Every structure is written in C-alpha cells, then in structure tokens.
Amino acid sequence: xxxxxxxxxxxxxxxxxxxxxxxxxxxxxxxxxxxxxxxxxxxxxxxxxxxxxxxxxxxxxxxxxxxxxxxxxxxxxxxxxxxxxxxxxxxxxxxxxxxxxxxxxxxxxxxxxxxxxxxxxxxxxxxxxxxxxxxxxxxxxxxxxxxxxxxxxxxxxxxxxxxxxxxxxxxxxxxxxxxxxxxxxxxxxxxxxxxxxxxxxxxxxxxxxxxxxxxxxxxxxxxxxxxxxxxxxxxxxxxxxxxxxxxxxxxxxxxxxxxxxxxxxxxxxxxxxxxxxxxxxxxxxxxxxxxxxxxxxxxxxxxxxxxxxxxxxxxxxxxxxxxxxxxxxxxxxxxxxxxxxxxxxxxxxxxxxxxxxxxxxxxxxxxxxxxxxxxxxxxxxxxxxxxxxxxxxxxxxxxxxxxxxxxxxxxx
Numbered sequence: 413x414x415x416x417x418x419x420x421x422x423x424x425x426x427x428x429x430x431x432x433x434x435x436x437x438x439x440x441x442x443x444x445x446x447x448x449x450x451x452x453x454x455x456x457x458x459x460x461x462x463x464x465x466x467x468x469x470x471x472x473x474x475x476x477x478x479x480x481x482x483x484x485x486x487x488x489x490x491x492x493x494x495x496x497x498x499x500x501x502x503x504x505x506x507x508x509x510x511x512x513x514x515x516x517x518x519x520x521x522x523x524x525x526x527x528x529x530x531x532x533x534x535x536x537x538x539x540x541x542x543x544x545x546x547x548x549x550x551x552x553x554x555x556x557x558x559x560x561x562x563x564x565x566x567x568x569x570x571x572x573x574x575x576x577x578x579x580x581x582x583x584x585x586x587x588x589x590x591x592x593x594x595x596x597x598x599x600x601x602x603x604x605x606x607x608x609x610x611x612x613x614x615x616x617x618x619x620x621x622x623x624x625x626x627x628x629x630x631x632x633x634x635x636x637x638x639x640x641x642x643x644x645x646x647x648x649x650x651x652x653x654x655x656x657x658x659x660x661x662x663x664x665x666x667x668x669x670x671x672x673x674x675x676x677x678x679x680x681x682x683x684x685x686x687x688x689x690x691x692x693x694x695x696x697x698x699x700x701x702x703x704x705x706x707x708x709x710x711x712x713x714x715x716x717x718x719x720x721x722x723x724x725x726x727x728x729x730x731x732x733x734x735x736x737x738x739x740x741x742x743x744x745x746x747x748x749x750x751x752x753x754x755x756x757x758x759x760x761x762x763x764x765x766x767x768x769x770x771x772x773x774x775x776x777x778x779x780x781x782x783x784x785x786x787x788x789x790x791x792x793x794x795x796x797x798x799x800x801x802x803x804x805x806x807x808x809x810x811x812x813x814x815x816x817x818x819x820x821x822x823x824x
Contacts, residue, residue: 468505472498527561618647656788670713677708684721698736708749720796723789732757751819760808769794
C-alpha cells in the first residue's frame with residue numbers, strides 16, 4: 413500500500429472483475445426480489461416496510477459499490493471513505509421503517525437485546541469466581557436465564573404472531589364486508605329491475621282473468637271459469653310477492669318514497685278485502701267484516717298502506733286452513749284508527765312473536781305446515797306502518813290457537 417492524498421492505493425489481481433460482477437449480480441438479484449415482492453404485496457403495511465428497506469439498501473450499496481469497488485479498480489481512490497458513510501442511509505431508512513411501520517418487530521428485538529446483555533454480563537462474571545461452588549451456582553444461573561429467556565422470547569413471539577393474525581383477519585373481514593356490500597347493492601338493483609319487468613305481465617294476467625270472471629268476454633264454461641279463478645288468485649299472490657321484493661330493494665337502497673295525502677282508511681281496507689275474497693272462497697275460509705264507522709281519515713300513502721294491509725290479510729289467509737278471518741276497524745278513545753285482523757290459523761308460539769316482523773323471518777310451524785312464503789310481508793308491513801308513525805303488533809295464545817294482528821294509525 414502506498415499513501416496517496418491521505419488514501420491508500422490497492423493493487424488488484426487479474427480476476428478482480430469477476431468479484432465485481434459476482435457482487436453486482438448478488439445485489440441486483442436481491443433488489444429484483446424486493447421489487448417483485450413490493451409489486452405483488454397487497455398488505456399496505458408490508459408494502460411500506462419493503463419500500464424503505466429497498467431504499468436504504470439500494471442507496472447505500474449502490475454508492476458503496478461505486479466508491480469502494482468500481483472507482484478503485486479504475487484507479488480512483490479518493491472517495492474510498494464515502495462507502496462507509498453511506499451506511500447512514502441504510503440505518504436511517506431501516507430505523508424509520510422500524511418506528512413507523514413496525515419492521516422487524518421492535519418488541520422482539522428489544523427483548524432479545526436485553527436478554528443478550530444480561531447473558532453477556534453473567535457469562536463474563538464466570539471468569540471472576542473465587543471457588544468451584546460459586547462457579548457451579550453461576551453456571552446454573554446462566555442455564556436458568558437461558559431457559560427463561562427462551563420462554564419469554566417464545567411468549568413475545570406468540571403474542572406478536574397472534575396480533576398479526578388478528579390484524580389479518582380484521583383486514584380480510586373488512587374486505588369481505590366491502591365485497592358483501594357491493595354484492596348486496598348489485599342484488600338490490602337486480603331485484604328492482606326484475607320486479608319492474610314482472611309487474612306488467614302479472615297485471616295483464618290479473619286483468620284478463622278478472623274480465624273473464626266478470627263475463628266481459630261473454631258466458632264461459634264452468635271449467636274455464638275455474639281456470640280463470642285460479643289464474644286470478646295466482647297472479648294476485650305473485651303480484652304481492654313482486655311488490656314486496658320491489659319495496660325491499662327500495663328500502664335497502666334508501667330510495668323508498670312516500671306520497672302522503674288525506675284518505676279514508678275504510679276505502680283502502682275494502683279494496684284489500686275485495687282482492688283476497690276469491691282466495692278465501694277457494695279455501696272455504698269465512699271472511700267476517702266489522703267496520704263501525706264510515707270515515708277513517710288519515711294522512712297516508714294509499715298504495716303503501718294497502719300493501720301493508722294486504723300483506724297481513726294474505727298472511728292470515730295463508731296460515732288458516734279452516735275457520736275464518738275476522739276484520740274489525742274501529743276508533744280508539746285517543747283519536748286513532750285501530751284495525752284488527754284475527755284468524756283461526758296455526759297460531760304463534762309466544763317466544764317467536766318478537767322475531768315475526770324481521771326480514772326473511774319464517775316460523776317453525778310454518779315450515780311444518782308446508783306453507784310457502786318469502787318472509788318479507790310482515791317486515792314490509794311494519795316498515796310502512798312505522799313510516800306513517802303508527803304501530804303494528806301481533807298476539808297469540810300459542811300453537812293452534814290462531815293469531816291476531818293490530819294496526820294503529822292516527823286519525824286527523
């Protein structure tokens with residue numbers, strides 16, 4: 413070595429270029445692996461860790477290779493000192509990643525450093541013992557410390573792994589929840605479009621079958637009349653189902669609108685009753701009506717109120733195999749209209765009544781009775797009535813003892 417401007421000249425062998433190529437290839441491959449992992453990584457925290465690790469190593473190693481490998485090979489030794497200083501970039505970026513983005517799990521590193529410090533002190537202390545017994549005791553202490561240190565590090569590592577697993581599960585749950593919301597929105601939009609498209613043909617079926625029953629096309633045979641009645645009943649049931657799904661999609665999207673106007677609740681009830689009477693006659697269920705007053709004026713969306721009442725009437729008729737459905741409309745002492753619909757159907761277990769008005773709710777005895785339904789009718793009825801600042805509830809004495817539904821709306 414010959415001093416030159418405070419630096420030393422290094423003499424290289426003939427195969428030094430192989431060492432440079434080897435060194436550059438190793439670092440290049442390492443950077444490529446880091447870059448590839450950064451591109452593919454989905455976790456934002458890990459992505460930031462990789463970024464700062466890449467920046468720290470690439471800056472320090474690139475400048476270090478230039479000043480300590482390549483330039484000296486070309487005869488330029490003045491910047492030899494710079495390569496060592498470039499480790500500041502490595503330390504700075506990695507330290508930032510540790511503090512900001514939890515690189516290397518600083519908790520484990522701190523515990524390990526502390527344990528190593530204790531171990532070194534205990535190990536050095538062995539060389540200053542004054543007797544064999546003291547040596548044995550201190551050796552046992554070191555063994556105990558090593559064992560306890562292992563347990564501590566294992567416990568800390570497990571805690572960190574558990575935390576990472578919980579964080580991963582939370583992230584996965586968040587992504588799944590976002591995806592579910594997206595799918596739910598798409599489902600609501602599909603149901604809305606499908607319901608709109610189904611309403612027109614169902615209305616046509618209902619209208620034409622009604623005209624046949626009324627004799628608008630002249631006298632028809634008993635068989636044709638029977639088919640027309642079944643067609644009318646089926647289209648009526650299907651119309652209720654389609655309306656339920658359409659309104660459900662509107663509720664879920666927050667786009668259900670109400671047009672409140674003064675109207676007579678009695679007229680709405682009579683319209684709903686006229687629509688279910690053919691089905692009641694077909695099942696031989698007696699309809700008992702008791703409307704005590706002529707006028708029940710309330711502020712309402714007539715179409716929505718009719719749907720709510722129709723859903724309850726349809727529900728009572730559906731779950732009643734024999735007997736009757738009684739409808740009573742009256743006024744309360746505190747100025748409200750009270751609609752009561754009582755049936756002699758399969759009844760309601762008391763424990764299931766609180767679940768009755770929930771979305772897609774189906775009672776156990778409904779499944780046993782092989783009764784088909786969407787589980788939306790009462791949910792939508794409750795939503796509509798509550799939007800009118802009214803009350804809706806159900807009562808029953810149990811299985812096989814029928815059910816009674818009440819709707820209470822404020823009169824004006």
